[in-house]
Amino acid sequence: MSDLPTPEPEALAISQELGAVIGQRIERAGGWIGFDAFMAAALYEPGLGYYSGNSRKFGRGGDFVTAPEISPLFGACVAAQxxxxxxxxxxxxxxxxxxxxMLAAHVLNELSRLGFDEVSYGIVELSAPLRAVQRHTIEALAPHAITRVRWHDELPRRIxxxxLANELLDAIPVRRFVLDGPRVLERGVARRDPAGVDSQDxxxxxxxxxxxxxxPDFExxxxxALERSGWSSDERATPYESELGEQARAWVETIGASLGRGALLLFDYGFPAGEFxxxxxxEGTLACHYRHRVHFEPFFLPGLQDITSHVDFSAIAAGAAAAGLDPLGYTSQANFLLNSGxxxxxxxxxxxxxxxxxxxSQAIQALVSEAEMGELFKVIAFGRGLADDALGFSRGDRFGAL
Ligand SMILES: C[S@@+](CC[C@H](N)C(=O)[O-])C[C@H]1O[C@@H](n2cnc3c(N)ncnc32)[C@H](O)[C@@H]1O
Known part of the structure; x- marks a missing residue:
């Protein structure tokens, strides 16, 4: 890890403060917390977490680049759908x-071009600093639409x-497990013995x-989840380690339950259970992003790096089915964008x-090439009260694989 850029002293101080908060929480819980609790604090602890703090995350000066940041054509295709x-x-x-x-601005612009210039656009965002950034971007890129944008703290009971959500599911905290022979263990987080931690480093x-x-519930x-994958336990050598995205699935169920008529359209990286x-x-799919480098050390600089897990789309489909939603499609990002024009x-x-x-052309390449985002990133949609003829899934729908 020593080849990674050293953070500024103020950022380091915030990370140490967050580390102390998490440490106290572990102590109060008797020496152990689930990885989901660690990830929730590292990303969303008010004022200190990665998304709730003020550090720059997106784009070339941040830690990673997402599809809406690459080209306005991504949002234009989403708007067509x-x-x-x-x-x-x-x-x-x-x-x-x-x-x-960025996605909001591009979708609003394309919707106006398509004649949908009265449509309201709601945003649900946990991070207060990001809300301010979002307002600024929409005012700059889609000023005609800013009066139609509203930020919600919580959703009404029926919508x-x-x-829409791009790269939301991968940022929802996960629990980790280890299969050790016939035993299922939960892999959580403890404090290291302070005597072994160099306070100057x-x-x-x-x-x-x-x-x-x-x-018993977690097991x-x-x-x-393993049964849904179709692999039998004899095919898996142990120890075998992975994640369970129960909160992402619950999020889909909750949104699904409040969806009266409409659709849920989700973009993210991941696989069906058989591949996941x-x-x-x-070793699972957990990954961390810090200044455009990917590594696998989630305890490194809490609050200053992104922590993500890939999405088990079979679990997402199961959540939507439990909420009574109809499947509208599942395909690669490349297929979805090409189908959407x-x-x-x-x-x-x-x-x-x-x-x-x-x-x-470089941007298009990044969005659709198999070697970049085109294949690893998937698009999934569910609906209620809609015809099953979604534009974005007209060719290459793989819902049956989930
Ligand atoms: C990886 S970022 C993706 C941002 C953006 N959609 C993009 O594509 O550039 C994840 C975002 O999800 C937000 N987030 C995570 N969980 C959320 C939840 N339950 N409700 C609303 N926003 C959430 C984070 O604050 C962050 O803005």
């Missing part, structure tokens, strides 16, 4: 976890809307993994100069 579903939905579009507000980690027997959930819990993926739009907005054209 929303337009198909918006007729008869009185609450417009509602986006969860809107990041810098008739198109609910900014990268010294104050926490470590700690396993304990899984409680049952793990067994069900493949015997060879024996990416190439036709590209023809309409070819820049004049060669440099801008080269940048645009």
């Amino acid at each position: 929303c337009a198909q579903w918006l007729e008869g939905t009185s609450d417009g579009v509602i986006e969860f976890g809107a990041g810098t507000g 008739d809307a198109v609910v 900014p990268f010294a980690q104050a926490f470590e993994w700690s396993d304990r027997p899984a409680g 049952e959930q793990v067994r069900r 819990y493949h015997p060879q993926r024996s 990416l190439l036709e739009r590209l023809g309409q907005v070819q820049p004049e100069d060669a440099l801008a054209r080269a940048r645009q």
Whole structure:
């Protein structure tokens, strides 16, 4: 880890404060907390967590780049899909976890171009600093629409809307488990012995993994998730370690239950259970992003790095089914964008100069190439009261694989 850039002293102080908060929480809980509790604090602890603090996360100067930041064509394709579903939905579009507000601005611009210039746009965002960034982006890029944008603290009980989220599910805390022969253990977090932590080293980690027997509910959930994968336990060598995204699934169930008429359209990286819990993926999918480097040390600089897990889309589909939603499609990001008219739009907005054209083709490449986001990133949609003819899934729908 020593080759990673050292944080500024103020950032380091915030990380140490957050580390102390988590440490006290572990002590109060008797020496151990679940990884979900650690991840929730590292990302969302008010004023200190990665998303709730003030550090720059998105774009070239931050830690990672998301699809809406790459090209406005991404949002234009998303808008084309929303337009198909918006007729008869009185609450417009509602986006969860809107990041810098780039997707909102691009969707609003394209919807206006398509004649949907009265549509309201709600944003649900946990992070107060990001809300301010979102307002600023929309005022700058889609000023005609800013009066139609509202930030919600919580959703009304019933919504008739198109609910959108890009890279939200991967940021929802997960629990970790280890299969050790026939035993299921929950892998949580304990404090390291302070005597072994060098207080002068900014990268010294104050926490470590700690396993304990899984409680009966957790064990049952793990067994069900593994069953959905279709692999038998004899095919998996142990120890085998992975994640369970129960909160992401519960989020889908909750939104699904409040969706009257409308759709839920989600973009993220991940796989069906068969690939997620493949015997060879024996260390799970947890990853951390710090200044454009990916590593696998979640206890490094709490609050200053992003922590994510891939999405088990079979579990997401199970959550939506439990809420009584109809499947509308599941496919790769590349298929979704091409089905939604990416190439036709590209023809309409070819820049004049060669440099801008080269940048645009680089952006398209990043969005659809198999080696970049095109295949790893998936798109899934569910609905209620809508026809099963979604534009974005017209070719290459793989819902049956979930
Ligand atoms: C990886 S970022 C993605 C941001 C943006 N959608 C993009 O594509 O650039 C995850 C976002 O989800 C937000 N978030 C996480 N859980 C949330 C929840 N339960 N409700 C609303 N926002 C949430 C975070 O604050 C953050 O803005």
